[in-house]
Amino acid sequence: MLKISVLLEDCDAPGFGYEHGLSLLLDSDEAVILFDTGESGVFTRNAEKMGLDLGRVTEIVLSHGHHDHGNGLAGGLPCIARKKGMRDLPPLIAHPEITLPRRFFVGVSADCPEGWMDVGINQLSLMELGKWPTRYSRAPLWLRDKIVFLGEIPQKYPHLAVRVGETPTGPDGAFEPDRLADDTALAYVTPKGLVIVAGCSHSGVVNIIEQARAVTGVNKVHALFGGLHFRDMAPAAIEQSIEYLRGLELAEVWAAHCTEHDLAGLPGQIQLKTGKIHCIDY
Ligand SMILES: [Fe+2]
Numbered sequence: 458m459l460k461i462s463v464l465l466e467d468c469d470a471p472g473f474g475y476e477h478g479l480s481l482l483l484d485s486d487e488a489v490i491l492f493d494t495g496e497s498g499v500f501t502r503n504a505e506k507m508g509l510d511l512g513r514v515t516e517i518v519l520s521h522g523h524h525d526h527g528n529g530l531a532g533g534l535p536c537i538a539r540k541k542g543m544r545d546l547p548p549l550i551a552h553p554e555i556t557l558p559r560r561f562f563v564g565v566s567a568d569c570p571e572g573w574m575d576v577g578i579n580q581l582s583l584m585e586l587g588k589w590p591t592r593y594s595r596a597p598l599w600l601r602d603k604i605v606f607l608g609e610i611p612q613k614y615p616h617l618a619v620r621v622g623e624t625p626t627g628p629d630g631a632f633e634p635d636r637l638a639d640d641t642a643l644a645y646v647t648p649k650g651l652v653i654v655a656g657c658s659h660s661g662v663v664n665i666i667e668q669a670r671a672v673t674g675v676n677k678v679h680a681l682f683g684g685l686h687f688r689d690m691a692p693a694a695i696e697q698s699i700e701y702l703r704g705l706e707l708a709e710v711w712a713a714h715c716t717e718h719d720l721a722g723l724p725g726q727i728q729l730k731t732g733k734i735h736c737i738d739y
C-alpha cells in the first residue's frame with residue numbers, strides 16, 4: 458500500500474495552515490518519504506494535527522528549487538532533526554541545480570520597485586540544507602527496489618515543458634531563461650502500474666511520464682499525483698498533455714497546486730486537500 462498524506466496544498470482547508478506550496482508524506486512498505494516542504498514550514502504543524510510522526514521519515518525528496526517547495530526546509534529540517542536525532546538524519550535527494558538563484562518578473566509596484574521577485578530557495582533554507590546529508594543526482598536514482606527518483610527529465614517533447622523565470626547562468630552571471638533542469642519527480646513501481654508523484658511538472662508532465670516509463674521499463678501508469686503547472690502553458694500544449702493523459706487510462710489523478718486548469722473530464726480525478734490521506738492498495 459502507498460499512503461499519500463497531503464501535508465500542504467494551495468486550497469484553504471479549515472483547521473490547517475495553508476499557503477501556495479506543496480508538501481506530501483509518501484508512506485509505503487519500503488520507505489517514508491517527505492516530498493517537498495512548502496513555503497513556510499507550516500507542513501510540520503499540519504503533520505502533527507494529522508497525527509503523523511515526521512520522526513519516521515527515511516528520505517526527503519525535493520522536486521525542484523522553487524520557493525514554494527523548498528523554503529519550508531528552514532523550519533522543516535530542524536523539526537525533523539529534533540525528532541530523529543542528529544545521528545539519524547534522513548538524506549535529502551535532489552538535482553544539484555535546486556540551489557540556483559532564480560527570479561520571476563511580477564511587474565513594478567511599491568512593494569517590488571524593480572519588478573523582480575526572488576523565486577529560488579531562500580538563504581535561510583540553503584543554510585539548513587548545508588548542514589544536512591544530501592545526495593544530489595542528475596541521473597535517476599533507485600531509492601528502494603520499487604521507488605525511483607527520476608533525475609533530470611529528458612525533453613522528448615520540449616514544447617510541453619513549462620519554463621518560468623530567469624537564473625544567472627549566462628556569461629559573467631548574466632540572467633537568462635531558467636531551464637529548470639532540476640524539476641523532477643518520483644515513480645513507484647506497483648503491481649497495478651506506475652504511481653508518479655510530481656512537484657510542479659515544469660519539465661512537462663508528458664516528459665516526466667515518458668522518463669518514468671523509460672527508467673522503470675514499466676509502461677502501464679496507474680496514478681498521477683502533484684502539480685502540472687498548466688497555468689503557464691500554451692492552450693495547445695495543455696490540450697496535447699491532457700490528450701496524452703487520457704490515453705493512459707489513469708485510474709487515479711490528483712492534479713493540484715499549480716495545475717490551475719480544468720482537466721476537461723479526464724477520468725480518475727480525485728479531490729484532496731491539506732489534511733487528507735489517500736491510500737493506493739496493491
Ligand atoms: Fe510550485
Ligand SMILES: [Fe+2]
Pocket residue numbers: 521523657659
Ligand atoms: Fe515551481
